[in-house]
Amino acid sequence: xxxxxxxxxxxxxxxxxxxxxxxxxxxxxxxxxxxxxxxxxxxxxxxxxxxxxxxxxxxxxxxxxxxxxxxxxxxxxxxxxxxxxxxxxxxxxxxxxxxxxxxxxxxxxxxxxxxxxxxxxxxxxxxxxxxxxxxxxxxxxxxxxxxxxxxxxxxxxxxxxxxxxxxxxxxxxxxxxxxxxxxxxxxxxxxxxxxxxxxxxxxxxxxxxxxxxxxxxxxxxxxxxxxxxxxxxxxxxxxxxxxxxxxxxxxxxxxxxxxxxxxxxxxxxxxxxxxxxxxxxxxxxxxxxxxxx
Numbered sequence: 666x667x668x669x670x671x672x673x674x675x676x677x678x679x680x681x682x683x684x685x686x687x688x689x690x691x692x693x694x695x696x697x698x699x700x701x702x703x704x705x706x707x708x709x710x711x712x713x714x715x716x717x718x719x720x721x722x723x724x725x726x727x728x729x730x731x732x733x734x735x736x737x738x739x740x741x742x743x744x745x746x747x748x749x750x751x752x753x754x755x756x757x758x759x760x761x762x763x764x765x766x767x768x769x770x771x772x773x774x775x776x777x778x779x780x781x782x783x784x785x786x787x788x789x790x791x792x793x794x795x796x797x798x799x800x801x802x803x804x805x806x807x808x809x810x811x812x813x814x815x816x817x818x819x820x821x822x823x824x825x826x827x828x829x830x831x832x833x834x835x836x837x838x839x840x841x842x843x844x845x846x847x848x849x850x851x852x853x854x855x856x857x858x859x860x861x862x863x864x865x866x867x868x869x870x871x872x873x874x875x876x877x878x879x880x881x882x883x884x885x886x887x888x889x890x891x892x893x894x895x896x897x898x899x900x901x902x903x904x905x906x907x908x909x910x911x912x913x914x915x916x917x918x919x920x921x922x923x924x925x926x927x928x929x930x931x932x933x934x935x936x937x938x939x940x941x942x943x944x945x946x947x948x949x950x951x952x953x954x955x956x957x958x
Contacts, residue, residue: 708900729763795834878908
């Protein structure tokens with residue numbers, strides 16, 4: 666068979682390309698088609714840019730304590746710093762977890778623009794003096810602004826009328842620059858559905874995994890609403906990724922959950938609880954193995 670010079674060159678190049686893709690030197694090309702725990706993502710229309718993976722600080726959280734606080738203050742600070750040094754640039758907290766002080770101390774050594782802080786407040790127990798609550802949060806976190814403050818654990822479909830005083834207070838704080846976004850964490854599908862059409866919502870925490878473990882409904886009902894949130898320009902933060910730890914010891918389910926969520930194309934950030942550095946290393950490797958569809 667005779668080849669023209671052009672045919673020979675193009676055929677040879679294709680053969681070399683195929684060989685490279687199957688060789689150890691293909692890693693750089695392959696990474697372009699893989700997810701990364703540290704890839705940069707933007708939360709909806711907020712302009713807030715951070716890493717795909719977020720440190721969740723609320724494992725067994727409540728009464729202003731969690732697994733992070735149970736490590737002891739100094740050990741907790743060291744863990745947060747180690748996770749930051751590995752590349753994670755977002756930390757999710759709540760007043761009820763008691764982790765503000767640890768996170769504030771851990772991250773104060775870094776430029777404030779280099780990390781993102783989200784926290785949550787209870788609306789059914791806290792004083793309605795939002796300014797006083799946020800001033801305490803700022804002091805505990807050793808910062809002059811918080812990237813996102815969320816109303817915690819909402820279930821009512823009518824939350825956007827029932828909690829108007831909190832919404833107005835958080836909007837005033839946003840206008841003053843004390844916070845850069847506001848929203849809610851949801852514990853019912855009804856609350857999530859209301860958020861789709863509510864312009865006040867900048868960001869939202871949604872419970873999502875493919876097994877309906879500690880979720881608001883079956884995945885086939887939740888996922889379309891999550892996509893609506895994303896399409897509406899809300900920053901979507903996925904939580905309960907490992908079913909609030911229920912299948913944290915099941916390697917196959919962890920892989921399936923990460924693969925499912927990342928390839929929905931509607932979840933910006935994975936909020937995963939970590940109380941030891943091995944948790945981060947495990948999730949890092951799993952995310953890197955997942956290909957983008």
